[in-house]
Amino acid sequence: MTIDVPTTGRSLPQLQPISFIGADGRLTDTPTEGLRIPSDATLTGLYRQMVLVRRFEAQVTHLTRQGRLATYPSAAGQEAAEVGATTALAPNDWLFPTYRDSAALLTRGVPVAEILAAFRGDWHCGFDPHEYHTSPAATPLATQTLHATGFAMAAKLKGEDAATLTFLGDGASSEGDTHEAFNFASVWQTPTVFVLQNNQYAISTPLREQTNATMLADRAAGYGMPGLRVDGNDVAAVFAAVSAALARGRNGDGPTLIECLTYRMESHTNSDDPTKYRDTEEVEHWKQFDPIDRLEKYLRQTGALDDAGVEEIAEAAETLAASVRDAMNTEAEIDPRELFAHVYATPRTALAEQQQVLEAELAAAGHA
Amino acid sequence: MTIDVPTTGRSLPQLQPISFIGADGRLTDTPTEGLRIPSDATLTGLYRQMVLVRRFEAQVTHLTRQGRLATYPSAAGQEAAEVGATTALAPNDWLFPTYRDSAALLTRGVPVAEILAAFRGDWHCGFDPHEYHTSPAATPLATQTLHATGFAMAAKLKGEDAATLTFLGDGASSEGDTHEAFNFASVWQTPTVFVLQNNQYAISTPLREQTNATMLADRAAGYGMPGLRVDGNDVAAVFAAVSAALARGRNGDGPTLIECLTYRMESHTNSDDPTKYRDTEEVEHWKQFDPIDRLEKYLRQTGALDDAGVEEIAEAAETLAASVRDAMNTEAEIDPRELFAHVYATPRTALAEQQQVLEAELAAAGHA
Amino acid sequence: MSVETGTDPTVVNGETTTAASATAPTPSSVTMTKALNQALRDSLADDDTVLIFGEDVGRLGGVFRVTEGLRAEFGSNRVWDSPLAESGIIGTAIGMAMNGMRPVVEMQFDAYAYPAFEQIVSHVAKMRNRTKGRVSLPITIRIPYAGDIGGVEHHSDSSEAYWTSTPGLTVVTPSNPADAYSLLRESIASDDPVVFMEPKSRYWMKETLSLPVSMAPMNRAQVVREGTDVTLLAYGPTVRTALDSAEAGADHGLSIEVIDLRTLSPFDDETVSASVRKTSRAAIIHEAAQFGGYGAEVAARLTERNFTYLSAPILRVTGFDVPYPSPKLEEFYLPTVERVLDALESWDWEL
Amino acid sequence: MSVETGTDPTVVNGETTTAASATAPTPSSVTMTKALNQALRDSLADDDTVLIFGEDVGRLGGVFRVTEGLRAEFGSNRVWDSPLAESGIIGTAIGMAMNGMRPVVEMQFDAYAYPAFEQIVSHVAKMRNRTKGRVSLPITIRIPYAGDIGGVEHHSDSSEAYWTSTPGLTVVTPSNPADAYSLLRESIASDDPVVFMEPKSRYWMKETLSLPVSMAPMNRAQVVREGTDVTLLAYGPTVRTALDSAEAGADHGLSIEVIDLRTLSPFDDETVSASVRKTSRAAIIHEAAQFGGYGAEVAARLTERNFTYLSAPILRVTGFDVPYPSPKLEEFYLPTVERVLDALESWDWEL
């Protein structure tokens, strides 16, 4: 009884997460599945960007605690996954981020004010997706994984040399859409990289109540797709794995699932209270795996970084933080009439009538 | 970096489908993962039931072609999966079937007229689920996999010695609900057996456009759940695998995915035209793997079955076919007022008013 | 079987012809299925970015044969069978549309659009607004809907109320082959996402016409029969019911105007209000249950806008507030000519 | 912040007390969140088959803390965190209900009920009818809904129209702590599946009352302020808007009656029609968009049933027909007291 299905490359990922630079800042001896450590120059760039985004996250979290933003989900602790994966993208590739991925947006070049527009409540998506080749950050979990797959399918059909990358969380991996995206991407062999940031929690729900699998990367085999587990706090490993997966995709070899093991150092959002569901010891424990510390150690060893370099980067981070504060001090212009402007491409009479109702209300209230 | 997740039993199913009795009616030398071939007595019972359901399918399909039923999806060719899996259930277990599984309903003891009620258009579900420990046959694909998981969870919480079994198709395996059911069942370790009848087609869509995986049983590993691929046309293998999985479940060891490789010999339903998407050669090819022929050969070899036995069973099948025709000759009583009777447990005034509208219409039209 | 009229129709031997465009071939008898098929074919031919995918739309040509022959003609890079997952279909269509494509996808039956509900409501409907118009999603979601075909459970739902109550969606439903062609082409060409609902029981309805044909624009309702006493509003499968009721009403001395809404969102207030102001009485007919059905919006807005012109409340002649029944009970559930006429009789005509 | 009244209320220092039952402890100040929490606790204590599960309802006690403390008190076999998948939550709840349980599940925000749409519409709503009453599904689906909390996209939807237009579902929404307690207990005890919609902006509203408390049954609307000129209909978050409007209207010499619908499906025709016949004018207020919103049903059925009593069309004062906006635009979207009063002024009072 033979059935015509692919039988190649059928295996489960190695148990040990792929990692180049260990928590101690030294090279590990973990097998790395043919991946190669990025150059010192690349790593220095990644270090710089991680320092910047960490400062960004801290500054925004601080402003949020002051009540200046409606809400904010920080990716503090996850800088290696955010920066490593996003930096691997070519300009023509598209990124499909989530609410947790402001660090990725920043890395993609989206201006601070445009990133924050959503969280300060100005407008749902503050930037032009076409300008930054970056989709609006998705809030409904896992839905963006399908957008990334469809986008990549269109690129493939058009013969474009572009791939897509989407982030998703350990929690989001349980949604039906994740399964459908893995399956569509693999059946269609789209150039899509699924970067699963396993930060151990979905709000309060720990990984062991989210899955009974040894690792989430084990899912890939069930779709005939390569799956990798990487140390998500080793930016070298993340960058190398994602770069290779993007190349695979552009080469016509289909999608890849990359599980990045990491940890959410902050609360879920500012309105969350993590003491209800995890110990401070656990958080302390994870500090020793910090992605920035280890890379700094490593680059100081190789000589790529010295006090002056570290200092310069720290200053750049302060400049960024200042620009965040500036952005927040500039009130965005809110035009209530825009409520009606973007709902349809084709104008609707009934909507114009409703706009008149609002305009009359505004006039009565003495609004501009 | 250690994460607290189970690491036991992490493997992909063997490539060769588990099988005891080959297409030639002889014992195979396929490894069977510790399963044991059922006794001749059990196999004879399974043979009998397969012959009955095949006759049932043929009779109903015939009546449907005559326009006597609204629609009918036959499981001809899939008797081993239908009968082998269903027979493994204890009376207290619950079955969660689909539209394709009338053969399973019959095996579960649901009377012919009650099975056919849905297809002749009398009422959605013609039988009492509690009486037969069998859920209404689900039409929205894959939705029933979650019901089976939830039912089993309740059984587990109550400490009941009951398991659930649900059928799903290769097409349904692509739906998000299937993923969610696998995951919930494995995280909760519910006594649930997922019997995936891979009959190579979802209506017209062939397996290779449904999945890029080597086999659908490969999905199980991604949930930390055992997965097996069995020759779905070998009733001995199906019965043994499902029995073992049910025992695992009742024993508190959680769910199992069993992929039964089989083939849909008939069109999808009577309104389908399979010549648009598959050759008759393919259908002919699959005839050699017929589940009934091979078991008859085998049981004649062991001496469990002889001409008289075969004859007696054939007669029982004719009796069943006659009872199908009888059932179809008895018009079910249709009371239009029942439209309103079962929507809510709590009566609604507005619905009573609408019933009066209908009753006035019926009276005007001279209805009883 | 009675036949509805299109716009500007000439009734020939009980079939309707539509003024053919200058270059059009000789008129022939065309089913709605065929008209839809031709609309898809012409859209594929005219615009490289048009793609068709979904469950069984390729080799099989769809369970209703609406996409028949298209895979063979345009190849499996333009028309193909997807894995079986509706959220996956809509979700990937969104991505394709973001990347410049115009996907036309099919939900096999309307109860099977429900797994895609989140993608439709939270993304398809909202992406344009979310991005201040920078990302548009020109997606056409074809949904065969409604009953009267002897379908088993889940095969006869009328889901229009879910879509019409979702801002951001345009909802279109033809009642005849000429409109089916014209509205589908317009939907595919639109930069707004369109839920295109095809009345299953009318798939086999025939009209004599020559394709391509261009009918009234999709945001306009059409008066398909003129009358002075009552306005009957209908769409999709119930346009026939309305026309039959008008015919029957004429025997009772009632002059009934019939309007085919054609597009449910936006609602053509101008055309419909003008009719209602003329007749002072109206009823809306649909198959879906009454409570919270689309007819509620129709009745509410017509009353708001024309209260002083009304001699009687707008009535709703609909399915009952129960799940769609099994085939043998359909006839008791569906709004019939008798139910329409009874409803009209319930008004106090002395008012 | 103003405070709405419950049934039979006594206003004490701006807070509302409700007649305490004989055995009840001393009244204290109770938020809606606390009342809901207590209803869940009492249901869990009274009935072993009641189970609570969903996203973050265990250790965290829910993102709104409605299930706070319940896991600790009843153990993780009664109250637990599920994997993150809404269709999975509803689908497994169906199976548990088939096996004799009364699951109470939470959808974290109402846009996150959409992934479960198929399970809710095709199964929860239809199982009883499908099986001729042999299988009932006593499931309570708690959905925090509506806006006015400064939530980012997808956190402020009002999805009631989807559920109310689905036959087979009962849809309940409290506007105050006493009703929240009483209606939730009744919903959990009901053999029908209930979509229980909790108005997020009212979670922190306080009332002085003693629990347990038993209010009017869930199929009854309540007149919460009497008046003679106009009836304002409201539910959940807009009951406060209606009461504030009545107060403001009084300054303009208008005597406004306010009805809290409490249950959206079924609709309490008796109570509401009686009021409308008395006042001859009515408006319905809700946050959701107007087109196809729940207000359409209210306006349509009140007009059908009370046409000759009406001096003016039933008005709908609602959100606009656009997706729910971002926080800084909420104030322009939401129906305000001013919008209500403007609407009432639009009527021709000379009629």
Ligand SMILES: Cc1ncc(C[n+]2csc(CCOP(=O)(O)OP(=O)(O)O)c2C)c(N)n1
């Ligand atoms: C469909 C859906 N359900 C629920 C939510 C509410 N929610 C927002 S974030 C979150 C947890 C997500 O966890 P995970 O995927 O691990 O990502 P993380 O927040 O850890 O980055 C939940 C439940 C949502 N946004 N979308």
Ligand SMILES: Cc1ncc(C[n+]2csc(CCOP(=O)(O)OP(=O)(O)O)c2C)c(N)n1
């Ligand atoms: C959610 C949903 N989508 C679509 C359908 C329509 N449909 C009915 S059967 C079928 C194919 C199912 O294929 P498979 O799961 O392989 O089962 P088989 O029919 O082969 O037994 C489809 C698409 C459905 N019933 N439910």
Ligand SMILES: [Mg+2]
């Ligand atoms: Mg997480």
Ligand SMILES: [Mg+2]
């Ligand atoms: Mg199949």
